[in-house]
Amino acid sequence: MLALSRWKILLVLASALFGLIFTLPNLVPPGALPSWAPSQRLNLGLDLQGGSYLLLEVDTQALSKERLTNLTEDIRTRLKAAQIEFTGLGVQANAIGVRITDPTQVQAAYTALNNNLGERLLTGGRDVTVRTGPDQHIIVAFVSSASHAAAADAVTRSIEIVRKRIDAMGTKEPSITRQGVDRIVVEAPGESDPEKLRAVIGKTAKLTFQMVDSDVSPQDVEAGRIPPDDQLLPSDDGFTPAYVVKRRTVVTGEMLTNASGSTDENNQPAVAFSFNGQGTRRFAEVTSANIGKPFAIVLDGRIISAPRINSAITGGNGIITGHFTIESAHELALLLKSGALPAPLIVQEQRTVGAELGADAVRAGAISLAIGAAAIFAFIILAYGLFGIFAAIALIINVSMIVAAMSLTQATLTLPGIAGLILTMAVAVDANVLIYERMRDEANSGRAAMAAADTGYRRALTSIIDANVTTMISALIMFQFGAGPVKGFAWTLSIGVLTSVFTAVLVTQVLIGWWFRLTRAKALPIA
Amino acid sequence: MPRFWPLIRLVPRHTHFDFVRLAPFAAVLSALALLGAGASFFVQGMNFGVDFVGGTVMEVTTPGPAPLGPIRADLARMGVHDAQVQIFGGPNAARVQFRSVEGKDANAGAAFVASQLGSQFPGLKVSGQSTVGAKVSGELVWSGAFALGTALFLMLLYIWFRFQLQFGLGAILALFHDIALTIGLLCVSQVEVSMTSIAALLTVIGYSMNEKVISFDRLRENLRKFKRTPLREVINLSENERLSRTIITGTTALLALSGALFMGGPALFPLVFTMAFGIFIGTYSSIYVALPVILLWGVRRDDEEAVPLKPQPARP
Numbered sequence: 001m002l003a004l005s006r007w008k009i010l011l012v013l014a015s016a017l018f019g020l021i022f023t024l025p026n027l028v029p030p031g032a033l034p035s036w037a038p039s040q041r042l043n044l045g046l047d048l049q050g051g052s053y054l055l056l057e058v059d060t061q062a063l064s065k066e067r068l069t070n071l072t073e074d075i076r077t078r079l080k081a082a083q084i085e086f087t088g089l090g091v092q093a094n095a096i097g098v099r100i101t102d103p104t105q106v107q108a109a110y111t112a113l114n115n116n117l118g119e120r121l122l123t124g125g126r127d128v129t130v131r132t133g134p135d136q137h138i139i140v141a142f143v144s145s146a147s148h149a150a151a152a153d154a155v156t157r158s159i160e161i162v163r164k165r166i167d168a169m170g171t172k173e174p175s176i177t178r179q180g181v182d183r184i185v186v187e188a189p190g191e192s193d194p195e196k197l198r199a200v201i202g203k204t205a206k207l208t209f210q211m212v213d214s215d216v217s218p219q220d221v222e223a224g225r226i227p228p229d230d231q232l233l234p235s236d237d238g239f240t241p242a243y244v245v246k247r248r249t250v251v252t253g254e255m256l257t258n259a260s261g262s263t264d265e266n267n268q269p270a271v272a273f274s275f276n277g278q279g280t281r282r283f284a285e286v287t288s289a290n291i292g293k294p295f296a297i298v299l300d301g302r303i304i305s306a307p308r309i310n311s312a313i314t315g316g317n318g319i320i321t322g323h324f325t326i327e328s329a330h331e332l333a334l335l336l337k338s339g340a341l342p343a344p345l346i347v348q349e350q351r352t353v354g355a356e357l358g359a360d361a362v363r364a365g366a367i368s369l370a371i372g373a374a375a376i377f378a379f380i381i382l383a384y385g386l387f388g389i390f391a392a393i394a395l396i397i398n399v400s401m402i403v404a405a406m407s408l409t410q411a412t413l414t415l416p417g418i419a420g421l422i423l424t425m426a427v428a429v430d431a432n433v434l435i436y437e438r439m440r441d442e443a444n445s446g447r448a449a450m451a452a453a454d455t456g457y458r459r460a461l462t463s464i465i466d467a468n469v470t471t472m473i474s475a476l477i478m479f480q481f482g483a484g485p486v487k488g489f490a491w492t493l494s495i496g497v498l499t500s501v502f503t504a505v506l507v508t509q510v511l512i513g514w515w516f517r518l519t520r521a522k523a524l525p526i527a
Numbered sequence: 528m529p530r531f532w533p534l535i536r537l538v539p540r541h542t543h544f545d546f547v548r549l550a551p552f553a554a555v556l557s558a559l560a561l562l563g564a565g566a567s568f569f570v571q572g573m574n575f576g577v578d579f580v581g582g583t584v585m586e587v588t589t590p591g592p593a594p595l596g597p598i599r600a601d602l603a604r605m606g607v608h609d610a611q612v613q614i615f616g617g618p619n620a621a622r623v624q625f626r627s628v629e630g631k632d633a634n635a636g637a638a639f640v641a642s643q644l645g646s647q648f649p650g651l652k653v654s655g656q657s658t659v660g661a662k663v664s665g666e667l668v669w670s671g672a673f674a675l676g677t678a679l680f681l682m683l684l685y686i687w688f689r690f691q692l693q694f695g696l697g698a699i700l701a702l703f704h705d706i707a708l709t710i711g712l713l714c715v716s717q718v719e720v721s722m723t724s725i726a727a728l729l730t731v732i733g734y735s736m737n738e739k740v741i742s743f744d745r746l747r748e749n750l751r752k753f754k755r756t757p758l759r760e761v762i763n764l765s766e767n768e769r770l771s772r773t774i775i776t777g778t779t780a781l782l783a784l785s786g787a788l789f790m791g792g793p794a795l796f797p798l799v800f801t802m803a804f805g806i807f808i809g810t811y812s813s814i815y816v817a818l819p820v821i822l823l824w825g826v827r828r829d830d831e832e833a834v835p836l837k838p839q840p841a842r843p
Contacts, residue, residue: 047794055663194656195638202634347634348663354654357586360616364792368799371786379782383775385533416723419787419798423730426780427737433779434741436535437772444540463744466689467737473681474733478726481674486726493730526535 002454004513012510015502016397022404040407045414045488048362050355051189052197056345058158058182060151063343064094067142067150071128072096073247075113075140076229082112095141097133106136113138121146154342155182162186162345164338165200184345194352196331204300204344205335207253210245211286212294212306233296235303238323243303245296250286255279259337261330264321269329271320273336280316288312297322299332365418372422373399380429384436386525387512391432394507398428401499402492411495414488424496427471431504435460436526443527450516452524457509464505468497538771546766546814547759547822553815557704564711571714576721577657579671581664582626583637584657586615590650593621601647605640606630616793620654633660671725675706678729682736690743691827697820698739701812705735708808709801718797727798731805734780738773738813745769746818754828762818773810780806 025033025041033039046053068091075096079086085101086109100106110132117140118128127146133139142150159176162184166174175187188197213230226232226244234242255275262272275283286295287309296306297320304322324332353361376395381388402421406413439456447455475497478490515521577584587593595612598621602610606629615622623644628636637658644651659667679702686695709731713720745765753761784806787799 057662195641198634198638346660347658348660349658350634350637351657352653352655354586354652356588357654360792361794364790364795368787368791368795371790372783375782375785376779379779382532383534385535388533415794416726416798419784419791419795419802420730422783422787423734423780423802426776426783427734429779429783430737430776433772433775437769437775440535440540440771441768463741466740466744469685470682470736470740471733473685474678474729474736477674477678477681478729481670481725486722489723489726493733526533 002450002457002509002513002516004510004517008506009510012397012507015401016507019397019400019404022408023400026403026407038408040410042403042407042413043410044358044362045412045417046187046189046351046358047353047415048358048365048413049189050353050358051187052194053349053351054186054198054201054347055179055349056158056162056184056186056201057348058151058155058184058342059344059346060154060182063151063154064142064147065091066343067147068094068096071118071140071142073229074117078112078117079109082108084109084112095139097137097139100136100138103136106132106138109138113140118142151182155184157342158345159184161339161341162201165334166197168334168338169197169200171197183348190355194350198347198350200331200334202345202347203335204341205253205332205338206300206340207256207336208249208298209251209283210247210249210296210298211290212296213244213246214293216244233298233301233303235296235306236323237303237305239306243296243306245298245303250295251275251279251282253336253340255282256336259333261326261333262319264319268321269324269326270322271324271329271333271336273318273320273333275316277316280314283316283318284312284314288314361415365415369418369422373425376425376429380432384432384526386515387432387436387508390508390511390515391429391436391504393511394432394503395425395428397507398496398499398503399425401503402496405495405499406492411491412488413492416486417488417492420489420492421496424493424500427468428496428500428504430467431460431464431500432508434463435505435508439524440527443524449521449524449527452527453512453516457505461505464501468501472497535771535775538774542767542770544763544767544770546763547819550815550819550822553811554819557812557816560711561704561707564707564714567711567714571717573710573714573720574717576719577624577659577664578721579664579668580626581633581659581661582609582624583633583640583659584622584624585637585641585653586620586622586655587644588620588652588654589648590619592618594648595621598623598644598648601644602640605643607636607640622793633658667722671722674725675728675732678732679703682732686736686739686743689740690747693821693824693826694739694743694817697817697824698736698743700820701739701816702732702735704812704816705731705805705808709805712804713801716800718800721797723798724801727801727805730802731809734802734805735809735812738809739817741769741772742766742813742818746821750826750828758822758826762822766814766818777806777810 022038024037025039030041072089072091075098076089079098084105086098087101089098090096100109110130114130116126117130118126121127127143128140129143130138130140155178159178163176166176166186166188171188172190177185179185186201216226216230220226221232221244229247230244231247232242232244255278256273257276259271259273262270264270291309291311294306294308296303298304304320307321377392380391384391402424435456438460439452442452442455443449472494475490475493478486479494593614595614599610599612602612602623602625607625608629609626611624613622614620625640627633628639631639637656641653641656645653679699682702683695683699686698706728709728713724742765745768746762749761749765781803784799784803787795788803791799
């Protein structure tokens with residue numbers, strides 16, 4: 001093995017060069033290298049550079065509940081339009097049931113409902129099924145495949161909207177990825193205000209304009225006598241704790257084309273908006289028909305304000321007033337512009353590392369690494385002399401190859417990853433220890449120096465590979481299991497295992513081969 | 528070149544340490560340690576962090592020494608459950624951990640506590656925060672246990688494939704021993720158990736397995752070389768032959784971790800502490816758990832074809 005073939009030498013030189021070139025950007029200040037040189041630096045994890053990690057879950061249950069509620073309202077409207085009397089309209093176990101009062105009208109009701117209710121599916125057919133049940137009942141339910149598709153679609157749309165919102169905040173290099181079926185991971189490095197990030201992502205921002213029902217008196221509300229097509233919504237306008245509004249929405253946030261932070265006539269912060277054609281038309285119709293009556297601006301089920309309609313609004317522009325600060329007005333404008341989330345997002349996990357804490361971690365990691373490396377070098381050189389120096393050189397090439405590979409692939413280096421790097425160095429040295437101890441055995445049993453060295457490499461190789469396979473197994477499992485920092489640890493460990501075997505076996509071999517050639521040594525310095 | 532350098536020359540060429548004779552004592556020692564670990568596990572229990580039980584942990588910095596007492600009192604006022612406040616890294620930094628706040632969901636609770644602390648203690652800054660919901664923490668417990676189980680199973684398969692089944696079972700028993708004692712250590716020291724602890728446990732398994740493979744490799748080689756020698760003596764011979772490697776590698780690994788252990792700061796300490804312990808225990812269990820199991824069970828000696836799945840390099 002010590003007969004140095006040309007390819008071995010070339011391979012070692014090439015790997016050393018690779019390590020040097022791709023590690024270099026990490027050692028000099030950014031921009032110091034010419035433009036053709038590689039510029040990728042180590043991709044530090046959030047625990048090292050500071051930033052926020054959010055694990056969000058799309059509330060698909062709320063989504064299906066909302067779909068059922070909307071469908072219920074559709075059914076109510078249709079039956080009323082067909083002048084069919086009914087009772088007991090409501091959701092029971094993922095389906096909607098209604099009892100038709102007059103048995104002779106059941107067939108008419110069925111026909112009214114079975115005609116284009118719900119939405120058309122891409123595969124043909126509709127996403128709801130209508131059937132008649134016992135005792136003059138009609139049961140309407142969503143097709144289950146359609147519900148799954150709706151949930152999947154909601155996750156996809158949520159990701160888009162979250163991305164729009166985060167981009168609008170001006171966050172630097174955010175990463176937004178889907179995880180599993182209904183989860184979204186948001187990673188934003190360097191975000192200074194995680195609460196703001198969470199506030200912007202966490203709001204559904206479902207905006208609706210609904211007419212206030214002034215016919216319902218406060219006494220009715222207290223007695224719980226709210227008409228079925230009305231609803232009681234809490235209010236933040238500072239005048240009344242709640243309003244009774246019509247369930248039917250006049251316009252929705254989807255009809256907005258633009259929104260921006262603005263001020264009202266009293267110079268109070270407000271949100272200016274403009275409608276698209278459909279919204280303009282609808283709003284003009286309703287406002288001209290209801291002059292003098294109040295309407296409610298509802299955001300996520302809470303009323304922001306309930307202004308009175310003074311004149312017909314036909315231009316499609318308007319402002320929303322309420323208890324805003326300049327900042328909250330801008331935030332709402334941002335939310336309205338990027339659109340409402342199809343379903344609420346639940347924050348399942350949130351991790352934030354301040355930039356200072358990250359810098360501390362980098363410092364601690366660097367010191368740990370430096371002390372670890374120095375200790376290994378000192379010990380291995382003390383223990384094995386010249387051959388120890390060879391092992392140390394191999395180790396330097398090894399570490400530079402790991403750093404190069406991680407910079408090149410932009411794998412994330414985390415604080416536990418630094419611990420992984422330190423352990424990798426120790427395991428890499430172990431390969432050399434195994435080889436050198438074999439050489440000593442062979443020399444002791446009477447072999448000549450060169451033959452002993454050669455056999456040492458050959459015999460130790462199986463042990464080294466066996467031992468590293470086991471480390472690789474545990475690293476791969478960690479990679480599968482872990483999130484964030486643990487994944488970084490596993491990455492570092494896996495890359496390290498590969499480069500360690502290479503450098504510990506091949507680099508020292510070339511160095512020892514050269515040494516034999518130069519000195520024509522008759523004895524091993526370690527025997 | 529002076530005689531004392533390289534140091535390796537000072538290591539005797541042949542040692543004749545009777546490793547196997549100490550095995551019964553080691554067995555008693557291991558049994559006692561395992562009992563202690565079990566007792567600690569049931570009495571003290573593991574100090575699970577928010578990763579596994581849900582809740583919030585915050586790192587805060589204050590202009591002066593962190594007022595731990597007043598912070599605790601303030602948390603109690605807010606209706607915070609299971610609050611822990613301790614110094615973290617330096618006198619001006621503290622770590623605040625709690626399970627939940629009455630009447631609020633985990634994230635809203637964390638935001639509430641952060642803003643309250645900020646207004647109660649001027650200059651207090653939240654430098655880092657993790658909030659884990661109950662759902663995610665439950666999943667993390669399972670995926671952690673699953674990861675450990677898979678690791679053990681794959682290791683068993685690999686050793687079985689490369690050696691004999693007896694070796695694989697010896698190694699797995701030794702790994703159980705290592706994991707049990709490491710968990711015992713986590714209980715006794717009350718070091719916080721987080722996701723990184725699972726990584727640490729997996730690293731302990733990886734290192735320990737590494738030791739076993741090196742040990743088994745030498746044993747297998749000597750079993751072929753000395754077909755008539757009793758197993759007990761072959762084990763002693765093999766362990767003596769690799770003694771200097773065991774010492775040098777163990778020392779290197781511990782030295783390498785020393786920097787991270789003492790200078791790595793509070794974030795790295797639990798991980799490195801567990802890893803350092805694993806290096807000790809992995810080395811010990813190779814000699815005094817895995818090998819005794821193989822000795823008690825016995826190995827097939829003349830059944831050559833059952834042993835090497837891979838052709839061995841020819842002997843010159």
